[in-house]
Amino acid sequence: MDSRREVFQTTGVVLAGEVILCGIMIGIFALAGKLDATVWLGAGTGLALAVGNFFIMAMNADVAADRAVQQDVAGGRKIMTGSYIARLIVIFGILFLLVKSGRCHPVASIVPLALTRWILTGYEFFSRKGGA
Secondary structure (H helix, E strand, C coil), X not given: CCHHHHHHHHHHHHHHHHHHHHHHHHHHHHHXXXXXXXXXXXXXXXXXXXXXXXXXXXXXXXXXXXXXXXXXXXXXXXXXXXXXXXXXXXXXXXXXXXXXXXXXXXXXXXXXXXXXXXXXXXHHHHCCCCCC
16 A cells, blocks of 8 residues: 555544544533533644644655655654654644633643544554454
């Protein structure tokens, strides 16, 4: 499978998982009687940031791997390091501004960012073929 196609496929899995789990999170807020517009906006923002972060990370990892194959390991490392720092700054900045302004619920904004690893772990666990 082409590596870029695999990035899009895995990003689709992350998106689907985020939508399902954010829906569950919103349901929990509703059951607790705490559901309001800030939860909806926070969940949507967190979901978009989580999926965007994963996609950009995966695309940069693909480019870094191509560089490594071309014997430019240092260039690939710079791409990954620069991407990581830039993504963290952008995510923190957006979340800080939206939460500080009171437009987003802090928990609903941050939880989707923590779900990506769990989604990928579950995907890998259930997509194993033949126990390999």
